[in-house]
Amino acid sequence: MSDDPFRRNAILGQLPEAEYARMRSVLQLEQAEMKQTAYEPSVPISRLYFPLSAVYSLVGSVDGRLAVEVATIGHEGFVGLPVYLGAATSPQTAFCQVPGDTAAIDAEDFRRAMARDGGLHALLGRYTQTTMVQISQNVICNRSHPAEQRMARWLLTTHDRVGRDEFPLTQEFLAQMLGVHRPTVSETAQRIQAGNMIRYRRGVITITDRQLLEQLACDCYRIVKAEFDAIINYRGEGR
Numbered sequence: 001m002s003d004d005p006f007r008r009n010a011i012l013g014q015l016p017e018a019e020y021a022r023m024r025s026v027l028q029l030e031q032a033e034m035k036q037t038a039y040e041p042s043v044p045i046s047r048l049y050f051p052l053s054a055v056y057s058l059v060g061s062v063d064g065r066l067a068v069e070v071a072t073i074g075h076e077g078f079v080g081l082p083v084y085l086g087a088a089t090s091p092q093t094a095f096c097q098v099p100g101d102t103a104a105i106d107a108e109d110f111r112r113a114m115a116r117d118g119g120l121h122a123l124l125g126r127y128t129q130t131t132m133v134q135i136s137q138n139v140i141c142n143r144s145h146p147a148e149q150r151m152a153r154w155l156l157t158t159h160d161r162v163g164r165d166e167f168p169l170t171q172e173f174l175a176q177m178l179g180v181h182r183p184t185v186s187e188t189a190q191r192i193q194a195g196n197m198i199r200y201r202r203g204v205i206t207i208t209d210r211q212l213l214e215q216l217a218c219d220c221y222r223i224v225k226a227e228f229d230a231i232i233n234y235r236g237e238g239r
Helices: 016-023 107-115 119-144 148-163 171-178 182-194 208-215 219-234
Strands: 030-032 037-039 049-053 055-062 067-075 095-098 100-106 167-168 198-201 202-208
Touching: 016 119, 030 049, 037 049, 049 055, 049 107, 055 148, 055 171, 067 119, 067 148, 067 171, 095 148, 107 119, 119 148, 119 219, 148 167, 148 171, 148 182, 148 202, 148 208, 148 219, 171 182, 171 219, 182 198
Parallel strands: none
Antiparallel strands: 030 100, 037 095, 049 100, 055 067, 055 095, 167 202, 198 202
């Protein structure tokens, strides 16, 4: 396995060597901090990110206020699909939810890389499909399933991305991610903690029994995870 930290990102990790070498020369390793904004509504997107250990949230807004999370982005993905799809801005906000390493690239360098029409096109095309499934499944989940199942799904997905049992998470973030009020988050977390699946204190979540948490989660978790696994194991034509 490569020691290159940028190869930890599934998209960068699957680029052909020659194409990756060109990308590598314009990538910068950065530490993404909690709540750090990647892009915001109607502002030109100037910098894009391939998360390595950081996790980002894509959040929709109503009347200028952050409303609810529509997708999360970890080491399987890419923060900047609007630019890949030809847009300069987005009506949504993307920000760092769990701090960690990320590979950053200027939007102009990214556009030049895309102009070469290499493997990056196929990988980001497949990742776009993954994101569409995630967004649609989140809509279904938020309308159809109780808060305990939704929180279990969200915690498992984040656990998959960070690769460790403990990560920072405030009640404010969880309320935003699940589209509920903070008292609901507190009550739901207490019930899951009482089931010995998690420990939650001082803004830090610890997964104590993943198997029980998986039993609690709805099928939405497994559907979206299958899409994440597909992009991680993706093999395009000629690869």
